Structures are given as C-alpha cells and as structure tokens.
Amino acid sequence: MSKIDNKWMRAVLPALLIHCSIGTVYCWSLFKADIAHYIDKPLGQVEWAFSLAIFVLGMSAAFGGRFVEKDIKRSAILSALFFTVGMLGTGFFIYQKSLIGIYICYGVIMGIGLGIGYLTPVKNLMLWFKERKGLATGIAVAGFGLAKVIASPLMENLLGPANADGVLVTPSNVYMMFYILAAVYLICMLIGFALIRKPEGHVESASAAKAFSYKKVLTNKTFIGIWIMFYINITCGLALISQEKSMLAAVGFTAIGFMSAMTAVFNAGGRLFFSAWADRLRDRNTIYKVIFGSALISIGAMIVFDGIDAGSVLLVVVLLCVINAGYGGGFSNLPTLLADRFGINSISTIHGLALSAWAFAGLSGNQLSAIILEKTGSYDYVMYAILALFLVAMAMSVFIVKPGRVIFDDKAVQTNEQHA
Template sequence: MKGQMKNRWLIALSAVGIHISIGSVYAWSVFTNPLQQQMGWGLKQISFTFSLAILFLGLSAAFLGHFVEKFGPRVSGTLSSLFFGVGVAGAGAAVHFESLLLLYLFYGVIAGIGLGVGYITPVSTLVKWFPDRRGLATGLAIMGFGFASMISSPIMNHLIQTYGISNTFYILGGTYFLVIFCSAQYLAPPVAGWVPKGFDSTVETSGNKRIKKDLRQLTANEAVKTRQFWALWIMLFINITCGIAILSVASPMAQELVGITAASAATMVGIMGLFNGSGRILWATISDYIGRPNVYTLFFAFQIVAFFVLPNITVGILFSIIVYMIMTCYGGGFSSIPAYIGDLFGTKQLGAIHGYILTAWAAAGLVGPIFVSWIRETTGSYRGTLLVFSGLFIIALAISLLIRVDIKKLRALNETPVVNKMDNLKSS
C-alpha cells in the first residue's frame, strides 16, 4: 500500500498501539513486591532494572535515530517489536533461572533498546502526516505512553496472581511483540509534497489554508550544532528531572508536608498518572493554537509559582490539585517537544533529532531521584527540595524566553529576499 493511499488517522492509531505497548515499562513497580517475595531481591536491585531500561531508552533513541530515518518506520518498528518482545519475555527466563544479571540484560538493556527505537519510530512519520496538527498527532501517540501504566498495571497484577511471574513475562513479551509488529506494518511516510485536503503547501489560494512553513530543514548533525537544540535539551532536562523527582517521592512528601494518610497519598499517586497522560494530549493540542514557545513558557512560569507555594500549603486537596497540574506540565513537555523540533529544524531528520533530544530523558531519569534524595537529606525537609526546583524553573523560563529571540531572527531571515539573506548570513 502506497503512502498516499493510507489513512493518517490509522497511522496515528498505529503509533498509539506502539506507545501503549512500550509505555508498560511505567508499570514496572507491579513486579516489585512479587519479585521481592519470590526471589528475595532487594528493592534497590529491582528498581535498578527500571532505571536501566530508561537509560537505554535514551541511549538507543540517540544512537538509532539515524537508523529510523534511513530505513523508515516500518523497519524500525519491527526492530522495536523484536527487542522489546524478546527483552520482556527474556525477563521471564531470568526469573526462572533466578538470575538478577539476566533480568538486567533482558529487561534493562534489550527491552530498553526496544523502548528507545519504538518511542521515536512513529513521531517523525506523524509530524509529516499532520503538518496542520503536529501537536495533536504527537500528543495522541505519546499520550498512549503516559496512559499505558494505567492499562497495564491491573492486567499484569491479574496475570501474576493467575500464572506466576515468569509466565506473565512470557505472555506480555509475546503480546507486545504482536501489537508493535502489526502496528509498525501500517506506518509509512506520505509521498513528497502531500498535504491534507483543504490545505496548500506553498501559497494560500481560494478555499485553501496554508501550511505554516518550518524555519529550517536541518539534518540531525546540523541541529546539534545550534544553540536552539541545546536550549530545548536543557528545558526538557529540567522539566523531566523535577517531574520524575516528584513522581519518586510524591507519597512521602505529601505525608510530611500536609499530613495526609498513607492511603490518601497512594490515591494521589494513582491519580497523578491520569494527569500525566491527559496532559500529553491537552498541552500538545493547545500548542497547535498558541505555539510551542508559548506552551513551554506557560509550563515554566506556572511551575516556578507552584513549587514555591507547595511547601506553605497545609490543605491536602489543594496540595494534590497543584501536584496534578505539575504532572500535566511534565507529560506535556514530552508530547510538545517533537512538534517544537519540527518547527525549528524541519522534518528532514526529525526522528534522529528527537532521539538526540531524548538523551535529556536518560540523564534526568538517573539524576532526578538521586537529586531529590540528596537535597532531602541535606536540608532535612522536602521544603528545601521544592524551593530548589522553583529556582531551576527560573532558569528554564529564561531559556524559553531567549529562544524566542532566535526564532524571531530566523523568521525574519526567511521573509528576507534571497540577495539580502546571503548578505545577512555573511555578516552574522
């Protein structure tokens, strides 16, 4: 089936299928207690499996981004299905042989590589199919990743109780392989020059809306040499670091600061997942209307205030509402970044650039929980931790404002006649 004959909404559905499968990694904690009871492994040993998977997600996304661009979404999606399916199923063998090292190898490394390839595979394709709704399209897929734990957790728990840990990994590995593999077969980029019905890619004609032009068309290696790339990297790193840190300590922090019960704190943590997922589609869609720069500025401005006031709140429900809003910003940061990349650097190698950007996720996944624990131990309270986060978001806000200056210059350069443009380039 040729690209022009495909339905772009089915392309989006295929992307959701991939992300819902790989997003099940966020339900890893379901295995924690069963593994402790059956294998006698410690909490840190089991949790390291998840950290390792996130690390290899970021690393594989960065190193295999060019592979995705070269061979296309069908091949890279198939590769993801193999790595993730084998990795999850192999975790069952690791439990069977009672080997923690095998668990790290299969779930942490092999499944982690499948995670990274699967995460970036649909994104550049979706951006090309939805030039008019970039935020919505990428938000749909990445929303699937955010909601996956809510879908997977009860299923995993039922399978563990019914069939045991090893068999659960075997069943999940086979299922994820089939879903990702089948989803990948429908993925394909549109033919060159394709635009949605009712739009025109070059000029505005009667009855046709014009597609907003990208500022540039850069390769991944060209993009990483720009300060705009590193501005996006730092903004995403700060947003993820603080978000992951809050996720890792939400329950004890709420109990310490506002005195809610452990049961209420557990409920709050569960609801946080809902806002994390819904924030991905909400903010990405909003970005189509108000622009990506405005969305990130709103993220950071709100979180500066939120983290500053949280230590002084004594009412549990108000504390929870603010944390939920922070979670929407955390999720929205993931879903809005691919469209932001497309706006700044074009779609030529968006998947590879996205892969490079996601190294911020790998770094934040390691730094966030360690950082929050260190500040907590140093200051003796979560109050100090939240104030430090507020300070970090001041830096992120400043960067989000500075990048607007570059965007304005690039936009002006695009509107300058070719002769004057060459003179401007020589003088800069």
C-alpha cells in the same frame, strides 16, 4: 484513498499500538518489590534495572534517529522484537534469580526497543497531519502516558493477591506475568508494524540527509537550550513523581491508588492538551513558558504556605497534578518544537538527540529527591531545589530558545533573523 489507507489507520492507530505497549515501562513500581523478594536481592539494587532502561531508551533514540529516518517499517519491527524479547528475557532471569540477567534484558535489550519504538511513529504523524502536528503527536505520546492506566489493572490481576506482609500468594506469577505480557505486546506491535506507512508519494530528502551535521546540531544554542529545558522538566518531574506516595502519606491522604490513577490521567491529558493548544500559537515555545510558570507558581505556593508540614492535602494534590501535566506536555511538544526550529527533514534524528536528555534525567531525577531527603529529612529543601531548576528552565525558554527557523547548509547554522 481507501479506508485503510488514511492518516488514522496509517499513522494514529499504529502509533497508539506501539506507544501503549512500550509505555508500560512506567508500571515498574507495581512489581519491583515482587521481583526483589523473588530473587532475594535488595530493592535498591533491583531499582537500577528501571534506571538503566530509561538511560538506554534515551541513548538508543539518540543514536537510532538516522535509522528511523530511513525506514519506519524496519524500525517498527526492530522495536517490537527488542521490546518483547527483553520482556521474555526479564521473566526468564527472574525465574533464574539473576539480577545481571534482569539488568541486561529489562535495562538494555528492552531499553533499545523503547528508544527505537518511541521515535518510530512521531515523524510519520507530522507528515500525515501537517496542519495539526501537535494534536497528532500529542495523541501518540498520550498513549505512552496512558499505558500505565491501561496496563496496571491487567498486571495486578496477573500478579494476584498478596499476604499481610505484601508478599505474593503465588510468587511465580511475577515471572509468568512477563511471559504473558510479552505475547500480548508482540501482537499489538506487530499490528502497528503492519499498518504504519508514510503518506503516498513522500520521499525522504537525500540532500537534507547528506547536509545534516551532528556537530552543527549539538553545538547550536537553540538545540542546547531546548535540551536543557527538556532535561530539567523531566528531572523535576521524576523528583516529585517518585515521592508521590510518601508525600501524600505525609499529609494524611489515604486514597493512594485513586491519586496514582488521577496523576496518570493528568500526565496523559497534559500530553494531548498542551500539544493541541500549541497548534494554535505562533510560537510553540510559549507552551514551555506556561508549563514552567505553572510549576513555579504551584511550588511557590507549597513553600509559602508550608504545604506538606501543614498537612494541606489540596496543595499537594494540585502540585502533583500540575507537575504531571507539565511533565507529559514537555514530552509531546518536544518533536513539534524541534520541527518548527529545525525543519522536518531530519526531525527523527534531531528528536532522538534531544531524547538523550531523558536518558540522563532518568538517572538523576529519582536520585535528586532521594538524596535531599536522606540528608535533610525535609521536603522543603526538595521544593527549593526544584524551584531553582525550573527558574533555569524558564530562563532558557525566554532568553535562549528564541523564535525563528534554524537553517542548515554545508557551511553554517543560523536563524532566519541572522539571515535578515
């Protein structure tokens, strides 16, 4: 095997190049206010571009899984084109001051690139790293989380300084930034496209593809349980992450930039740590019990000790780090848990269907905490709501997502225990 034809060059590097590019969608908060000011629209209206991007990401993954399954080279180039054309179009419509154009380019076109690009390298990594599937997918998905850490300084530099009112000294930088980043990410994703390849000799199972049934997956209780767990983890994560800045301000913590970088590291670290740990466990679902249990403990401590009202910086910092780590870990363990339960033959399709939970959580997560705070003005009720949701997720993990492979044939879907 040549040096270039190995798992690091054919699976890991292209996965990182693709995920570190598309993961910059989470840098939205850095420039959303600048877009709103430049096009002279309310921030609340501009915010929908991000929500739409996450929704389309999840839905394009749900419907694009079969396409990715058949040809990862085509899906890699398609994701690169959609993502970078979406970025270019966003810059153009910011210049034109067209909110509808931004919705279409950032929300829909870029969103399609996000969904296809997110799926493309995952199965390939599991094929190359059969014994350490969690570690491999964790590295790639960590790239999606680390993209914010890598891209934020570059974006801040491209945007330039702001005046005392927070308005950019050079307002045109906000659309010029999209042009420059589109070129950078196109190069990165094209290199990923050129490198990515399935292991030599691997042939997709035609019989498995023929036997696959969307109905059997979508009505299977194991899949439903995993979907609900994943949806709740993202919803609760976004509900707190979206309030990160205001929560820290409420307890008098002023180093917001440092804390933002720190939580991003925990988010990426959780993706790698939890997925690598899961490789050593008999059942990967155990990781979700750990994620939900640690969230319940940290939220419970906030409620018992009245953390935010009491001004406890430590409690808030710990909570945000725990939630970010679990948020990332939930993403990185999803494809391997699904592969353990449903097999690897149609994993891109099944993983895509599960990512539809991300689409709906993207619409509900930020809104959950915003609505509660608007109605009550207290973080206590946000904590109660999130605590209740995590209890539901824990119940799903314990009572619904049981160990055992789910077997598909042309007649039924059943677990190994049912065969016995």
